[in-house]
Amino acid sequence: MASSVFLPHNHQHCVQDALRQADTYCEEQGVRLTPLRRRVLELIWEEHKPIGAYDLLARIASEGFNSAPPTVYRTLDFFIQHGLIHKVESLNAYIGCNHEQGSHTSVFFICQNCGVTEELQNPAIEGQLALQAAGMGFQINHPTLEIKGLCKACRHA
Amino acid sequence: MASSVFLPHNHQHCVQDALRQADTYCEEQGVRLTPLRRRVLELIWEEHKPIGAYDLLARIASEGFNSAPPTVYRTLDFFIQHGLIHKVESLNAYIGCNHEQGSHTSVFFICQNCGVTEELQNPAIEGQLALQAAGMGFQINHPTLEIKGLCKACRHA
DNA sequence: AAAATTTGCGTTACATTATAACCTAGCATT
């Protein structure tokens, strides 16, 4: 298990997997992956970098879709609600998720140099958070764990 | 060590401590805690809740200070730079910090019901993050750890 | 199939958060 978005990889597979997963998920849930939604998801997955709502908007607008903000925000909301993307709060940007759907605790490692961002699940971190919360009587609903820094490649360059 | 901002406490002390710490820090560093800055910091510390830039702006404007956004954003930048406040990214809001100055890793527990937010340092969490990062060859520069949920009191109410 | 309902999205307008750029006044050092 040496796979990481920070390493060279056949990115076609990422995109294809993501879209296939989304297809399956939407069919299971009885929700529609419309042309607009499909295209937005594809654009989000184009790189392993969070993309801003207005960047997305410009892209889809240039392809003939409607160019008003609600168009893209509605689509983003849809995907967030269904766990297919996440919002990266510290960047006001959005990134695809290929982990199990439903709520899960993820840590995002964001390279400040190249922008590449990896979502990881780490039970040890999750465990320590749960422990801390339990001690306070705090009920965790939604963790935001975003780590900015330098990926291996950028650190060595 | 049962102290927590989620529990009843003499809040005067929090504010006074924060301002005294800021005074000391600014003197040591040879930077100025001007009337505007002092007042902004005081307003930020008024409650243990993150406050928005424009909320702050309205408050200081009503007290005769200039009411244009740069006024408050410059002040916020100053405090962030000097580690006297933090930005809560997931709320676009700002909160006072009474931990050691200089960069430190904090976890913010944010009650979605009452808004009260506690900043904690947790070496175990920090350690697990460092471990994960080390394994990836990732250099951590700035962690954003914000946990939304319900504090003990709100959970029981 | 027709009617009713829901869903997706077009559209307009606006709200919220943040920054760029330029200028002035005061203070600090020489």
Add this chain to the structure above:
DNA sequence: AATGCTAGGTTATAATGTAACGCAAATTTT
């Protein structure tokens, strides 16, 4: 006094996000 530096005034605009209304296509109900 002259110089440079810092704080902040001022104008304008950028970037991000939402409310509200309407219509048309898809889905469900009758």
